[in-house]
Amino acid sequence: MAKALSEILAEEVRAALTAVVGEAARGADPLIRPSDHADFQANGVLPLAKAVKGNPRELATRVAAALPTSGVIAAVEVAGPGFLNLTLADSALAAQTAERLGDARLGVAPTGVGQTTVIDYSQPNIAKEMHVGHLRSTVIGDALVRLLEFDGRTVVRQNHLGDWGTQFGMLIQFLVEHPGDRLSGAEHSGEVAISWLTDLYRDARAKFDGDPEFADRARKRVVTLQGGDAESLAAWEEMVAESKRYFEDVYARLDVRLVDADAVGESFYNPFLAEVAADLEERGVAVWSNGALCVFFDGVLGPDGEPVPLIVRKSDGGFGYAATDLAAIRYRVDTLKADQILYVVDSRQALHFRMVFETARRAGYLPDGVEAVHVQFGSVLGKDGKPFKTRAGQTVRLIELLDSAVDHAVATVAEKNPDLDAEQARAEARVVGIGAVKYADLSTSRTKDYIFDLDRMVSLNGNTSVYLQYAHARIHSILRKLPAGTVARVHPGTALEPAERRLALHLDEFGATLAAVAAEFEPHRLATYLYTLAQTFSDFYENCPVVKAPSDEVRENRAALVRLTADTLKLGLELLGISAPDQL
Numbered sequence: 233m234a235k236a237l238s239e240i241l242a243e244e245v246r247a248a249l250t251a252v253v254g255e256a257a258r259g260a261d262p263l264i265r266p267s268d269h270a271d272f273q274a275n276g277v278l279p280l281a282k283a284v285k286g287n288p289r290e291l292a293t294r295v296a297a298a299l300p301t302s303g304v305i306a307a308v309e310v311a312g313p314g315f316l317n318l319t320l321a322d323s324a325l326a327a328q329t330a331e332r333l334g335d336a337r338l339g340v341a342p343t344g345v346g347q348t349t350v351i352d353y354s355q356p357n358i359a360k361e362m363h364v365g366h367l368r369s370t371v372i373g374d375a376l377v378r379l380l381e382f383d384g385r386t387v388v389r390q391n392h393l394g395d396w397g398t399q400f401g402m403l404i405q406f407l408v409e410h411p412g413d414r415l416s417g418a419e420h421s422g423e424v425a426i427s428w429l430t431d432l433y434r435d436a437r438a439k440f441d442g443d444p445e446f447a448d449r450a451r452k453r454v455v456t457l458q459g460g461d462a463e464s465l466a467a468w469e470e471m472v473a474e475s476k477r478y479f480e481d482v483y484a485r486l487d488v489r490l491v492d493a494d495a496v497g498e499s500f501y502n503p504f505l506a507e508v509a510a511d512l513e514e515r516g517v518a519v520w521s522n523g524a525l526c527v528f529f530d531g532v533l534g535p536d537g538e539p540v541p542l543i544v545r546k547s548d549g550g551f552g553y554a555a556t557d558l559a560a561i562r563y564r565v566d567t568l569k570a571d572q573i574l575y576v577v578d579s580r581q582a583l584h585f586r587m588v589f590e591t592a593r594r595a596g597y598l599p600d601g602v603e604a605v606h607v608q609f610g611s612v613l614g615k616d617g618k619p620f621k622t623r624a625g626q627t628v629r630l631i632e633l634l635d636s637a638v639d640h641a642v643a644t645v646a647e648k649n650p651d652l653d654a655e656q657a658r659a660e661a662r663v664v665g666i667g668a669v670k671y672a673d674l675s676t677s678r679t680k681d682y683i684f685d686l687d688r689m690v691s692l693n694g695n696t697s698v699y700l701q702y703a704h705a706r707i708h709s710i711l712r713k714l715p716a717g718t719v720a721r722v723h724p725g726t727a728l729e730p731a732e733r734r735l736a737l738h739l740d741e742f743g744a745t746l747a748a749v750a751a752e753f754e755p756h757r758l759a760t761y762l763y764t765l766a767q768t769f770s771d772f773y774e775n776c777p778v779v780k781a782p783s784d785e786v787r788e789n790r791a792a793l794v795r796l797t798a799d800t801l802k803l804g805l806e807l808l809g810i811s812a813p814d815q816l
């Protein structure tokens with residue numbers, strides 16, 4: 233497995249710093265950065281000179297002399313007040329390319345082997361349409377699953393479905409009183425299922441709001457459901473099954489890895505709630521206040537200045553969202569053996585998770601060695617900058633939205649390749665359109681809001697998946713055009729052009745980029761890396777002919793860079809959940 237050259241440089245510079253100033257430099261960061269004057273610049277001498285009260289320029293000169301220039305480093309130059317400009321040996325670049333090329337992991341070492349991440353994502357609610365917030369959670373969660381698995385971790389997916397709560401009393405009561413409204417058992421699509429559920433929800437709600445006697449029966453129904461009454465459970469199960477049919481339809485269109493076995497909804501934790509509440513009370517973590525069992529926090533106050541508690545048990549005796557999350561933490565730590573628990577949920581729930589994590593720490597459910605992270609994200613906005621809604625102010629139907637992304641992509645695909653027949657165009661548009669929706673989400677910094685604009689998403693220009701997918705396909709077409717018998721192979725003795733060096737160096741940073749993405753849960757950094765890679769490749773291809781290279785050796789060397797670029801783009805996009813066909 234190959235370390236990045238920037239990492240190797242950091243080690244060499246740190247060793248030289250230590251040789252010159254001794255112990256004071258041992259933990260120091262050599263601050264290796266890309267440079268316009270050389271391949272890299274090391275800025276770490278300045279802070280160290282300050283610490284040991286030495287002259288930075290003089291110190292830099294001594295460090296430069298202590299750096300070996302017969303291996304990875306070809307030349308060192310002291311610049312400015314005490315920077316080191318570092319130029320790498322062509323042979324070092326060649327060795328890196330050779331080591332990555334042809335390796336299934338492109339030379340990237342897994343760092344998380346033996347560790348378990350539990351990831352809570354997607355989390356739609358039963359009997360309700362998924363909204364764009366669920367889309368974000370699903371897309372970001374799926375990318376993180378792929379990235380963390382690639383990093384060697386065991387990843388346990390948990391789809392924390394909203395499948396419990398008092399609203400089910402109303403829905404079940406309505407269903408029981410209107411048996412004729414049931415959907416037949418015959419095969420039907422997720423779309424049919426969700427439209428039935430939406431109508432049911434609307435009708436039940438109207439009746440609940442307009443008919444106090446019905447509302448009363450609905451409230452009693454909650455109690456019979458919780459008591460395990462067979463008729464109530466059967467109706468509930470029917471709604472769960474129909475909802476899953478719809479969710480699975482959405483997941484299949486999105487090509488995400490969630491399956492039925494990952495669905496561990498809120499109802500799963502019902503049997504544990506009373507015990508969790510009793511345990512929190514016994515430990516003194518939760519106290520009774522105004523009839524409710526609450527946990528209080530320093531500095532968490534409402535607009536009225538009164539403390540805002542986390543409510544474990546409501547004054548009517550019922551358990552809510554928070555109790556379920558506390559029981560889930562115990563299950564994830566004790567049974568699923570998590571070292572890390574991720575919650576891919578929108579930023580508006582930040583306070584909820586802060587309180588839940590803090591409570592779990594106090595109660596010992598979350599031991600020191602286990603990390604819990606709210607991987608939060610911003611909102612999806614319409615072109616008017618307001619929360620994304622239909623003109624009539626309703627939630628946008630997700631299936632329709634994905635269909636329209638594919639429709640938009642048909643035009644892009646046809647523009648690029650007018651000879652495609654309708655069926656082929658449609659198939660390619662599915663890959664392009666769905667990729668575009670995912671990429672638009674993943675390429676913006678997670679915590680920011682973004683505007684849902686299909687025209688921009690499927691554009692061939694700019695930082696879009698469409699641009700990257702076509703760049704990848706074009707690179708494959710270059711490989712197909714190589715004279716017969718050309719092998720993509722590194723010739724270590726060949727001198728490299730500046731554009732070749734830039735491309736080789738950027739390719740070499742793939743592993744370090746993935747490590748940063750996995751550590752910070754920031755897929756957008758991978759998107760930026762891939763976009764820069766495609767641009768660096770364009771620059772290389774303009775300056776360094778491949779098919780018409782000056783010699784066979786240079787051609788094979790360049791073919792190696794072309795091949796590695798294609799493989800890096802493909803793997804990078806795949807880790808974001810986006811497919812990149814070799815031909816488009």
Ligand code: ARG
Pocket residue numbers: 352355356357392393394557575577
């Ligand atoms: N179902 C919730 C919603 O739609 C999100 C659940 C988030 N996950 C959790 N463990 N609380 O807002």
